[in-house]
Amino acid sequence: MTGERPATTARTRPAPADATAVAHPNIALIKYWGKRDKQLVLPWTDSLSMTLDIFPTTTRVRLEPGIRHDTVVHDGIPLDGLPRHRVTAFLDLVRQRAELTTRAVVETRNTGPTGAGLASSASGFAALATAAGAAYGLTLDPTALSRLARRGSGSAARSVFGGFVLWHAGHPDHDDPDLGSYAEPVPVRLDDLEPALVVAVVDAGPKALPSRDAMRRTVDTSPLYRPWTVSCRADLRGMQEALHRADLDAVGEIAERNALGMHATMLTARPAVRYLSPATLTVLDAVLELRRAGVSAWATMDAGPNIKVLCRRADAGRVAEALRAAVPGVAVHVAGPGPGARLLETAV
Numbered sequence: 001m002t003g004e005r006p007a008t009t010a011r012t013r014p015a016p017a018d019a020t021a022v023a024h025p026n027i028a029l030i031k032y033w034g035k036r037d038k039q040l041v042l043p044w045t046d047s048l049s050m051t052l053d054i055f056p057t058t059t060r061v062r063l064e065p066g067i068r069h070d071t072v073v074h075d076g077i078p079l080d081g082l083p084r085h086r087v088t089a090f091l092d093l094v095r096q097r098a099e100l101t102t103r104a105v106v107e108t109r110n111t112g113p114t115g116a117g118l119a120s121s122a123s124g125f126a127a128l129a130t131a132a133g134a135a136y137g138l139t140l141d142p143t144a145l146s147r148l149a150r151r152g153s154g155s156a157a158r159s160v161f162g163g164f165v166l167w168h169a170g171h172p173d174h175d176d177p178d179l180g181s182y183a184e185p186v187p188v189r190l191d192d193l194e195p196a197l198v199v200a201v202v203d204a205g206p207k208a209l210p211s212r213d214a215m216r217r218t219v220d221t222s223p224l225y226r227p228w229t230v231s232c233r234a235d236l237r238g239m240q241e242a243l244h245r246a247d248l249d250a251v252g253e254i255a256e257r258n259a260l261g262m263h264a265t266m267l268t269a270r271p272a273v274r275y276l277s278p279a280t281l282t283v284l285d286a287v288l289e290l291r292r293a294g295v296s297a298w299a300t301m302d303a304g305p306n307i308k309v310l311c312r313r314a315d316a317g318r319v320a321e322a323l324r325a326a327v328p329g330v331a332v333h334v335a336g337p338g339p340g341a342r343l344l345e346t347a348v
């Protein structure tokens with residue numbers, strides 16, 4: 001993959017009609033869980049994440065004047081049903097903005113597990129927004145691109161940027177609510193923080209309940225949902241201060257309690273949403289053991305049983321070894337802070 005150009009390049013028509021983009025997943029340290037507007041994908045709370053340098057998604061969008069329906073191919077397999085509909089609905093939004101009706105062929109390759117709570121929708125829709133925006137000739141700065149990616153999957157707004165990223169929920173009274181909800185990078189002294197996320201894949205299979213359904217049920221039925229949103233505000237303030245100080249212990253402690261709080265809202269939904277498996281709890285025990293042994297290691301979990309352990313880069317090998325020893329057969333990957341979404345010059 002050569003000849004990268006920034007996703008920020010201002011474009012005027014004619015559109016290139018064929019664009020390829022790459023984006024990486026991000027893992028939230030302050031979680032997004034729950035929408036206040038499903039149509040616009042506006043969250044109830046601000047969230048903050050780290051973009052990873054592993055598991056990129058590469059997506060090519062090619063306009064095809066001769067076809068009547070979009071074609072969506074994922075890892076070489078044509079998509080059908082809901083996954084295809086999510087992509088075509090997103091393309092409809094892009095076409096509406098571009099005032100074009102031409103259908104497209106979308107080819108996407110994902111290097112990480114899909115739909116397993118490992119942020120494949122974040123990298124997927126960030127790559128799709130970047131490639132489709134360019135192919136249909138939209139002029140999008142990174143802020144506008146994050147708003148667009150948000151419409152595909154909320155967390156995708158954050159994958160538009162690299163490193164640490166804050167996604168503003170926006171204010172309900174804003175004249176144009178869409179404008180108020182966007183992501184932006186958070187400046188962090190990475191040489192001082194030296195963060196790594198050790199990803200333990202205990203189950204690479206797709207989740208039983210999609211996160212959007214689980215979110216809706218949690219918001220509608222969990223008595224803990226509102227209190228959690230209140231605690232998120234304090235968690236975010238603490239997280240921003242901890243990142244500013246490059247204080248990994250504080251970052252980890254806040255991230256772990258925020259994630260456990262999110263899972264508490266799920267567990268108290270009616271009926272309960274339970275993504276954590278026995279293997280997840282085994283890994284959580286191993287993380288506690290590491291801390292007892294003096295290693296700064298903190299866990300976070302998303303809509304799936306897989307765990308990401310935040311630690312110092314220098315400790316990542318030891319953490320990975322402890323997780324492998326705790327769960328035989330677990331796949332462990334070490335990630336650092338990764339780049340934002342970008343266009344590629346050459347198709348893949």
Ligand code: PMV
Nearest residue numbers: 028031032153154155302303
């Ligand atoms: O963007 P979605 O709809 O896949 O939601 C992601 C939600 C979590 O991964 C659980 C948390 C987050 O902030 O990424």
